[in-house]
Amino acid sequence: MSPALPSGLLGDLDPTSDRAVFRQIADQLREAIDRGRFREGEKLPSEAELVEHYGVSRMTVRNSFSILQGEGLVHAGHGKGVFVRPRPPVRRLASDRFARRHREQGKSAFIVEADAAGSHPQVDSLEVKEEKASQDISTRLGSVRRVLARRRRYLLDGRPVEFATSYLPLDIARGTQIAEPNPGPGGIYARLEELGHRLDHFEEEIRARMPSPDEVKTLRLASGVPVIHLIRTAFDTEGRPVEVCDTVMAADAYVLSYQLPAT
């Protein structure tokens, strides 16, 4: 026998309403969360408790939870319970993060920034190889057939937050330090400039969508968390695209920030 729920926490159902029972329950739970009656990380009443409280079947309660999961509000732990999903600290990406002046230090922007924020950064699953360019990448790089691809995944305090692939034309990257796992201080942009490809500007394209099952695995995403898909193209002073970077970020870990002239 489950103990009774603290009274007042959740209301009753309205049997005259034409709103489905499981939606009414979801509404009440959502409101309780919004009002802070359940705090971040706190455990919601168990399925059994809600079954008893509302006098409905278990599947009905589970339907309610599945709504809230889809909204990214809660998270279910097998054997543990259903919890209010904590909002993770967000990483702010400023639009000037690739400015030349930030390229002086030895460490990558990701490491520097995370250290400053007091979190533990990590980069893993590094892969560097030559491969056939996809249709999209080929178009963006100006009809190249094969490219150098640099893949890596970024973690903060053990949590994967982003994975990215840089694509570079072979005639630029082959045989240079760019083709090495460690591109050296200032990253590949510093190397590109040393090679005479002075960077002029970047173009960034931003989309948001639900993750593919692969992305869910790689980023260990909870249900109800979208991804931000960012595609950045770097152009040199001659207008030639010299790199395309395809990045998929856990949307709950990021806020992007851009500064634009009003001209």
Next chain:
Amino acid sequence: MSPALPSGLLGDLDPTSDRAVFRQIADQLREAIDRGRFREGEKLPSEAELVEHYGVSRMTVRNSFSILQGEGLVHAGHGKGVFVRPRPPVRRLASDRFARRHREQGKSAFIVEADAAGSHPQVDSLEVKEEKASQDISTRLGSVRRVLARRRRYLLDGRPVEFATSYLPLDIARGTQIAEPNPGPGGIYARLEELGHRLDHFEEEIRARMPSPDEVKTLRLASGVPVIHLIRTAFDTEGRPVEVCDTVMAADAYVLSYQLPAT
């Protein structure tokens, strides 16, 4: 009795797999969609047909569908069936869309752009009123207490794609044409400049998340479609924030594009 499914379209279950049955079914449907066996807008086999094909109960099939819905891949129509969700045409928002040179015409950027793309633009639910500033808005505008709020919703070919609220300090907006439903040619930015607030730059903050139930209604979002939340602050040449625009966009209808200097 349901007619048998075309053989070869979908495979069989692997009873030795420890992957849940409803996940296996979802995997097969997802793969069939990805491979183009079901095209955009096309109807998937009905629940009853899949029940028969796989020899499972209806709830199991429905669980599979609910996975795909959460991924934004399919869409269920009551009484009609489950369909592959068509990818709507996306609107590209360029970072220079508020540049002064685009502010000459009489029509708003949204209308001009949509006309050019051959779609039918619409703006509705316009509301202009003074109200108390939220904590966040107050902070962004530099500790103002009350603001003028301009709310509107944008539709393309009858589909709501975005709704936005502009907040302006009362000492700037009150009594001017900015407080009128129709702000006149060039929009409120043109009026701001006429009033002596020469615009210097914008700051945009971008987040992606799942929509609230309210946003689902207002934007008529299908399940599995996130929203892009964009907060733009306009600064005048004295560094004072003169407007904050809070925009929520259907993520499947937009791609944002920014051009950044490499300096």
Next chain:
DNA sequence: GATCGCTACACGTATAGACGAGTAGATAGG
């Protein structure tokens, strides 16, 4: 020939029950 209504079919909602499996605390044994 337009309309009403029937009907088959589709998904939506809800119940009841069964078993599986992960978690965590209590308990018994070493």
Next chain:
DNA sequence: CCTATCTACTCGTCTATACGTGTAGCGATC
């Protein structure tokens, strides 16, 4: 005291059934 096990509780998966409600096609009636 530490460990292994037991057990209660939790969510996960799956079946079977029933009825509600929206859709669309067909046919009969006016």
